[in-house]
Amino acid sequence: MKASVIKGVLVGSTLGVALGVGAFTFGYAKGWSYLTNNPAACANCHIMNEQYDAWHKGSHRSVATCNDCHTPHSLIPKYLVKAENGFWHSFYFTTGLHPDPIQAREVSVRIAEKNCRRCHAEVVDQIDSRAVHGRELDCIRCHRDVGHPNR
Amino acid sequence: LMNVMERKEEGRNPFFRVVELTDDTEDPSIWGKNFPLQYDDYLKTSDQSRTRFGGSEALPKTPSEADPRSIVAQSRLEEDERLKRMWAGYAFSTDFREDRGHAYMLDDQTYTERQQVSKQPGTCLHCHASVYVAYRKAGDGDLIKGFEAMNQKTFADARKEVTHPVACIDCHDSETLALRITRPGFLEGIRALKAHQGIADYDVNRDATRQEMRSYVCAQCHVEYYFKGTEKRLVYPWANGVKVEEILAYYDEVKHKDWVHAETGAPALKAQHPEFELWSQGIHARSGVACADCHMPYKRVGAHKISDHHVRSPLLNVQKACQTCHHWPEEELKGRAVAIQDRTFRMRNLAMDALMDLVDDLSAARAAGVSTNDPSLLMGQDYQRKAQFYLDFIEAENSMGFHAPQESVRILGESIDFSRKGQNAMRTLVTPKSVAAVP
Amino acid sequence: LMNVMERKEEGRNPFFRVVELTDDTEDPSIWGKNFPLQYDDYLKTSDQSRTRFGGSEALPKTPSEADPRSIVAQSRLEEDERLKRMWAGYAFSTDFREDRGHAYMLDDQTYTERQQVSKQPGTCLHCHASVYVAYRKAGDGDLIKGFEAMNQKTFADARKEVTHPVACIDCHDSETLALRITRPGFLEGIRALKAHQGIADYDVNRDATRQEMRSYVCAQCHVEYYFKGTEKRLVYPWANGVKVEEILAYYDEVKHKDWVHAETGAPALKAQHPEFELWSQGIHARSGVACADCHMPYKRVGAHKISDHHVRSPLLNVQKACQTCHHWPEEELKGRAVAIQDRTFRMRNLAMDALMDLVDDLSAARAAGVSTNDPSLLMGQDYQRKAQFYLDFIEAENSMGFHAPQESVRILGESIDFSRKGQNAMRTLVTPKSVAAVP
Ligand SMILES: [Ca+2]
Ligand SMILES: [Ca+2]
DSSP states (O other), rough: OHHHHHHHHSSSOOOHHHHHHHHHHHHHTTGGGGGGGHHHHHHHHHGGGHHHHHHHTTTTTTTTOOOHHHHHHHHHHHHHHHHHHHHHHHHHHHOOSSSSOOOOOOHHHHHHHHHHHHHHHHHHHHHHOOOOOOOOOOOOHHHHHHSSSOO | HHHHHHHHHHHHHHOOOOOOOTTTOHHHHHHHHHOOHHHHHHHHHHHHHBSSBBBBEEOOOOOOOOOOEEEOOOOEEEEEEEEHTTTTHHHHHHHHOOOOGGGGHHHHHHHHHHHHOOOOOOOGGGGGGGOHHHHHHTTOOOOHHHHHHHSSSHHHHHHOOOOOOOOOOHHTTTOOOOOOOHHHHHHHHHHHHHHHTTSSSOHHHHHHOOHHHHHHHHHHTTSOOEETTTTTTEEEEOTOSSSSHHHHHHHHHHTOOOEEETTOOOOEEEOOOOOOHHHHHHHHHHTTOOHHHHHOOOOETEEEEEOOOOOOOGGGSSSTTTTTTOSSOHHHHHHHHHHHHHHHHHHHHHHHHHHHHHHHHHHHHTTOOOOOOOHHHHHHHHHHHHHHHHHHHHHHTTTTTTTTTHHHHHHHHHHHHHHHHHHHHHHOOOOOTTGGGGG | HHHHHHHHHHHHOOOOSSSOOOOOOHHHHHHHHHHHOOOOOGGGGGGOOOOOBBOOOOOOOOOSSSSSSEEEOOHHHOOOTTTHHHTTTTTGGGOOBBBOGGHOOOOOOOOHHHHHHHHHHHGGGGGTTTHOOOOOOOOTTTTTHHHHOOOOSBBHHHHOOOOOOSSSHHHTTTTTOBOOOOOOHHHHHHHHOOOOTOOOSSOOOHHHHHHHHHHHHTTTTEEEEEEEEHTHHHHHOOOOOOOOHHHHHHHHHHTTSSSEOOOOOOOOOOOOOOOOHHHTSSSHTTTOOOOHHHSSSSEEEEEEEEEEEOOOOOOOOOOOOOOOOOOOOOOHHHHHHHHHHHHHHHHHHHHHHHHHHHHHHHHHOOOOOOOOHHHHHHHHHHHHHHHHHHHHHHSTTTTTTTTTTTHHHHHHHHHOOOOHHHHHHTEEOOOOGGGGGOO
């Protein structure tokens, strides 16, 4: 089964197969609740449980949901990213072809950091203000665990 | 598409018990019926692939009467001739190979040339076969009695009593599947160590935490050891602690030597795979990271996380072995491990050169007719014993320093000091007259 | 919406500018009007408290004409007499103290006894005073010209041109407050290093990332150095790289020696505070952890986070310096650092003993009248030069191995090898006759 998926993916029609699979899973795995802000929505995928559980133990539990950190916060892009994430998540989840342990992609880290600044702009004003382009302060270098500790 | 439903299924289901397992079920294929995932991985320990310093190479070999193996791991003696000289007069100088997967442990022990050049006792099997059932049988139900009985036998006789390399029952309780220590050597060794640390009457199977057990099951075998007395009892030399100087102190106290060095007459010691001892001195142990965390990392199979029973070099499996804790790219993590190993390897070679120089001097002095009880010669020999044990402690350890980077280099540095001091002890300072004599 | 605009404003300029700062504003108290929080912490570098190997002790001292200081840090020479012998014939054997906070840098340099026993050039001030403005003045606006001019002066004359210890302007651009390198020694040193790494025409203020700058500002001074030629130019010996062997190779190439050892006649080298060089070899540097991350960690003051300008031992501030990255209890983190330092200290002492033995032999041989160009003696002296530089590289480095634990012990191990080989080079093997001669 897995083998055939891999083959399917490798052999030409990646998009076709992927989309098909994606679409199906998306519906099946309560894909629609994915568009809400409820962290439980993310945990629809057991594969998100690790972060979900950790988030409950984390310092942001009461102040930030998954989406507060993982989706951009001007309305339109938010749903684009969700669709994009949603697509990949569904696809990976279905095929099981994702890295294990899961690693945040560069783009996700950048989105998260924008969100750190969104809420903590005042706190980091002084340390962040002289950030010349390409020289921004990298929050996650020191605060990797704020969202969901114990990793 | 099945996939997602399977996953939801798996989410709920634990494994099915197909067969009953008892404390006498030795054959892993039977356990495999209940736990096919772990069994499949367990079988993979027959894979052979290399890393810079670990893994192993699969070298073809023409089977012979004495040694039917058609594939062996590379010879460490050929990789570094100096090893032969370090072990001159000892079985290891005839055959010493890179270690490989668990699947080979019984054959590699049975057919190593070391068996031909010297009579080995049944004790050997303690760490190369599934002996738990055999021990209890030999002791009419008493593990320790059986252990003692098997130790007394010749290797050949004892060998007949066992069939499998390390198997499920050697690490697991057949009912609960909880980890369990089955090896008398470790049961007694860890008790002695804890006693030294002020903890009386330590029973590992009663007192150890689960996380400790994830290392202790490995420490049943991946440790320094010696055979005590004529009864050839397997003993782990930890009564003073597990640091190299504490182990050497123990051997000096009990006046143990493994052999007399053929070239120099030094009462020499051979260190063997002190993985547990070295790891104990490292930052990972201090951080509570167990052998199994790196060598049997969790892997996701559907909703389950199972322990990868393909025990092997973590550098062949960096993603699961390291990236759970270290968010660095795979190549970077390999690079870090190799940087530590390269530094250790460099010092290991300097220590080896120093030792060879000392052996040169001792041989030359003997050749020149310096009497065997000459104080300077005796001093030189004692320094050789020390230098050699320290060097071998890292040489025989199998992570090339990774398990405790700073401690490894510390030990090699002290080995260098011993070798060079040994040379000095046998030399006299130049004088205006003696000058000519200097190279 | 208003809100966002405010933010944008603040973003560009989150401080109330009470006074205008220019490229000539040297006095930190003026900067302090705009940045009172940083200034207050900056002043705290006059605090003195000890850790096991760091910080400093405040020892009362009766002020004298030559040395008006009423408090000094403990003498390292008294802590370990062997240091005097290692530096026999060099100014360091008269006075060498534990380093203390930035507030003292100018006084400690001005009044150290080392100033009395030997004439020092103006170059010294490069790292002990706020010289940026003075350099530009002396060079009519040209930093490098001014640097060269000041180097040529006597220390006494140059000293008149400066007033403050390292100040804001030495690390910051007065307009943007961005970090900026102001030290010619580093501007040229890092360029040479990058060139060696294949990066041509490196301009640190143009090409370095912000994170790199968080270490480079410190590396302006916390590095190994020497004075080149009669013009006493300050040079960082990095043309072959920053590893100890690469720096030694450089000194051998340019045939540099700091002094001739009084007891042995060896052409000796003195290593000095190679914090940047050693840190570069460690796991923290490899992980992108900068000096400022540990020595100037962020702290929250009111609504803002700022960099703690009380530059000091992180072990006096573990919570902020370590615990954001390492979620271990404070005591445990201290314990880890000290464990690394104790191991380094042990090896440092073994290396020191080995060196002393070599010095004994060299002296004895010279006393016995072995000719000064005797090959064995020359060999012994060259080994002393090597052994001593390696040992001093860790001895003079101020983290007692913490900045690169394995590398530190590697270097000390090689130092031991050099010392002992030096002894061997001057000794002849025992013969049946010579036996009596041995201790
Ligand atoms: Ca191997
Ligand atoms: Ca200090």
